[in-house]
Amino acid sequence: MAGDKGPLGQLKDLVELKDQLEDIQRRMEDEIQAGVPPMMRRPRTTTAKVAENRDADSDVSLSQSVSSDEDVDDWRPPEPKPKARGRAAKAPAAPGEKKAAAKRPAKPKEPKEPKAPKPPAAPKVPKVPKPRAPRKPAAQPKTKVPKVLKDSGAPVLAGIKRKYINEGNKDDTAAVKKRVKQTDCPEGESGPSVRMKEERVSFIVSDAHPAGGSAGEGSSSLAGFKPKKEELEEEEEDFTFGELCQTKQKTSGACLGRPTALPSSEAHGLRNELNMNWDLKELLSTLTCVDRWVCANIVGLLQEENTVPFMVRYRKEMINHMDADAVRDVQMVYEELCSLAKKTQSVVQTLKKDGVLTPELEQNLRSSRSADELDHVYSPYKKGSKLTKARRAKALGLEAAAFAILNTPHTLDLKSWVTPGTEGLSSVEEVATGVEHILADMIAKDPETLTYVKTLCENSFVTIQSSVSKSALKEKEQEKSAEGNKKPGAQQNKNKDIDKFHLYLDFTCNIQRIQPHQTLAINRGENLKILTVKVNIPDRLKNDFMSWCINNRWRPRTFAKDELRAIIKNAVEDSYKRLILPFLTRSYRTKLTTAAEKESIAMFVRNLRQRLLVCPVRGCVIMGVDPGFRHGCKLAFLSPTSQILHTDVVYLHNAGNQREADKLRHLMIKYSCSKVVIGNGTACRETESVFADLISRRCFHPLDVSYCITSEAGASIYSVSPEAVKELPDMDPNLRSAVSIGRRVQDPLAELVKIDPKHIGIGTYQHDVSAGALKAALDGVVQECVSFVGVDINICSETLMRHVAGLNAGRARNISEWREQNGPFNNREQLKLVKGTGPKTYQQCAGFIRINPQTLRSANSSPRPVPEKPAAKKGKGKTGVNVPTSFNPLDQTCIHPESYHVAQSFLSLVGGSADQIGSAGLRQCVESKVRTSGVGELAKTLGSTPETLKLIIDGLTQPPGFDIRQNFGQADFKRGVVSMSDLRVGAVLTGRVDNTALFGAFVDIGVGRSGLIHKSNITLDKLPASQRRRSLALGPGERVEVRVLDVDPHRGRIGLDLIRILQ
Secondary structure (H helix, E strand, O other), X not given: OOHHHOOHHHHHHHHHHHHHHHHHHHHHHHHHHHOOOHHHOOHHHHHHHHHHOOOHHHHHHHHHHHHHHHHOOOOOOOOOHHHHHHHHHHHHHOOOOHHHHHHOOHHHHOOXXXXXXXXXXXXXXXXXXXXXXXXXXXXXXXXXXXXXXXXXXXXXXXXXXXXXXXXXXXXXXXXXXXXXXXXXXXXXXXXXXXXXXXXXXXXXXXXXHHHHHHHOOOOHHHHHHHHHHHHHHHOOOOOOOOHHHHHHHHHHOOOOOOOOOOOHHHHHHHXXXXXXXXXXXXXXXXXXXXXXXXXXXXXXXXXXXXXXXXXXXXXXXXXXXXXXXXXXXXXXXXXXXXXXXXXXXXXXXXXXXXXXXXHHHHHHHHOOOOHHHHHHHHHHHOOOOOOOHHHHHHHOOOHHHHHHHHHOHHHOOHHHHOOOOOOOOOOHHHHHHHHHXXXXXXXXXXXXXXXXXXXXHHOOOOEXXXXXXXXHHHHHHHHHHOOOOOOOHHHHHHHHHHHHOHHHOEEEEEOOOOOHHHHHHHHHHHHOOOEEEEEEOOHHHHHHHHHHHHHHHOOOOOOOOHHHHXXXXXXXXXXXXXXXXXXXXXXXXXXXXXXXXXXXXXXXXXXXXXXXXXXXXXOOOEEXXXXXXXXXXXXXXXXXXXOEEEEEEEOOOOOOHHHHHHHHHHHHHHOOOOEEEEEOOOOHHHHHHHHHHHHHOOOOOOOOOEEEEEOOOOHHHHHOOHHHHHHOOOOOHHHHHHHHHHHHHHOXXXXXXXXXXXXXXXXXXXXXXXXXXXXXXXXXXXXXXXHHHOEEOOOOOHHHHOOOOOOOHHHHHHHHHHHHHHOOOOOHHHHHHOOOOOHHHHHHHHHHEEOOHHHHHHHHOOOOOOOOOXXXXXXXXXXXXXXXXXXXXXXXXXXXXXXXXXXXXXXXXHOOOHHHOOOHHHHHHHXXXXXXXXXXXXXXXXXXXXXXXXXXHHHXXXXXXXXXXXXXXXXXXXXXXXXXXXXXXXXXXXXXXXXXXXXXXXXXXXXXXXXXXXXXXXXXHHOOHHHOOOOOOOOOOOEEEEEEEEEEOOOOEEEEEEEEEOO
């Protein structure tokens, strides 16, 4: 009621201010119609001027408004005009009801008075907002306006306009607050989201104002807000106001993928999400050499949280039949670009806070295509770095002179810039030096200049050179002089390290021909301070570059005096020597290291895949042996299903070993064990000799015993890990190692997934590559192998299950607990009843999980009772889920449940049934139908794709229990031993590849030492056609025929030549 009783003078002020506001809105409407971009309009500045016409009580409002405007001076908002106009067009629908429209929303604002929203006069409503009044500095409406901004996030102009249109009534201030809150905060919006909107008040006002102006009504403030709400929800605009905004963009627009190529609108949204000046899919296609449409599909699938195994098997048509490695490469580059965009956003915000961000600098930052380019642009502005020469010169005001020397040199007089007594400006020489520094900085950051100099480098003979460092030479001299001293141990170790790098103590190679393993070796030597590395760029390149800069790119536009031309020449030379040359060196080193790391990781990936996919040895009892001298050989007898039958220790290398041999013979005959697996650690060769001797003397008769050597890398680490303690709680760690060694041959995949891949002993230069990238790649390979082989959900371990695509440790634990509580899974559909298995998880993992009818029958025949209502308990919260409990024969195949209807239709078409899966009769029917109709025609008939139909055909025709590892080799078992002294140059042997490196392949030929086939001896004519496209074409587990080239017993080295790969 106080507002109704205001003085006449105050009312006149209000009317005047109302007229001014309407004038502002008319001008804003004219700007909109004239097409003036939003960033060129300054409604906030005008608001501040209006505020100046008010009395002194509103000074607080003025200061708040101006300071908020200064915070966003550097920000350029997008153009939301079409939306704003569309909303604003609805506002003037009732031009004669300005006051009524303003009062109607005031009623719903008061929750206590919902009964009377229609009466125009409601004097009791203002009592509700009065509790907020004490927060405001004064009761006058003029000082209340900024408080509306502070408390509710409403725009200043919208609040003032609504207030004065209603002639100072306080009811309307509350109405504006309520309407703004209802418009800007959707239902269920959390507190942090409201805070985000409060921080963006200045941003919202800028767009709300023109919208209000176009409407010209009291409800126009709402017209200004509604488009802004849509922008925040739909994320279509490219705004970079704050970090909070970027986070909201990523979370709300995270799933842009579609089964086909992304529409252009979504592609634009994806580009806005990254907020860079390049197109993501275009750049991704360029960097990975993959078609643009394939890149778009992969990005879409990744954003929909699809796993690589799922894409490779069930989305082949979308990824153009790429293999897992190629998809993983695209994924890695995509993640790098996203990381680059995030880092760029952080740099932009940092520079904005520091007040040094300019439009040109932001453009250069957002145009960076690599972390190296971004660092080159950002490094002069990093905190803690000393002020660059160019920035010091710019601080003296010489930037105008630098531009003048290029654009209008005929008008430039350097003497006029001299300021005696000022450091840097006290003489013409100092002014010229400052101008040179600014020009040098401009040249070094010019994209066209950098592109040209890189082109020159590509056409020149650029080399990388390594030599022994001064510190290493000094230590070597000290070691020589101290040969008679008592403590030569440290120097000897250092000397050994230097000897390891003897190939690189005086090494020079063309940058384009250096091998990845050479790059990693040089980097390691440099990190150890043994080598000094530098990139040599020929001097001719400098002359060509300077000539091009002076005569083309940085040539003055008009006539320039000789002294000004000398300044430009000095600037170009200084830029090349001080800025561009170090940048090129860093670029080359980074490029070489990145390429070498990628090749090394690819080698790890290939080796691990082949190690995991070694064919298991099933159907027999196996004895694992962890050899040792002093502590004896640890034995573990394993049943055909990997159950532990017996563990023991025998001392085969002591004086009275006959008694131990008898004990060993007794145990092997007792458990009918004819296969022995010996770990390749300490005492391996001696233990192998003992077994070879016992076999030759027929000690194990009537058993036909044979043995093999397997890698025990990681067995010791696994034996003391929490996984091993949980699995084998009451067993000695040494015996756990023997169990692990035996299981590595019995089922390599199930055992090796328990060990961190980097401990399995594959690849080289493991510690010289990015640990994060290596772990991600190896984890991806483990997931790929486990998924493609498939897991029997009713017998597999929790450790193996967590590596299935779509599952993790928590979900695997839930599945295991469900299995313990409710009995075996009868079909894949029952996975939906497990806690944490939603539609996406089920989609990703279902195709890789098998329900084997034999294990299901054996599990059901066990006496354990099964609860009656598992579905009611686990299905809680999943309304409408109807899960069958019967066995589905398709669940034992690789066919995905999403294609079951196609499989059933295909079975009907060929005259078969699901019960015949894997039978010879069904195989004949399918093959006959495919021969007569063709896969493509059948796929059209069934409404599917040829890729899906081929997968269905494979699933229906493969025999029960099919394992893709059947196509891979098993471990080699033997009965005799050959020593290194038995080798002769020219001898032809067979062996199995043990490991591969960037420089060749190591082959186990059964003499206790692996021989090396150098990469120069692995030529295309020796390889099968299917393996000629792979790097080195060899991997662990492949059987090869080799010829001995040289034998060095002292160094323990064997050189081999590849004859052929044995299929």
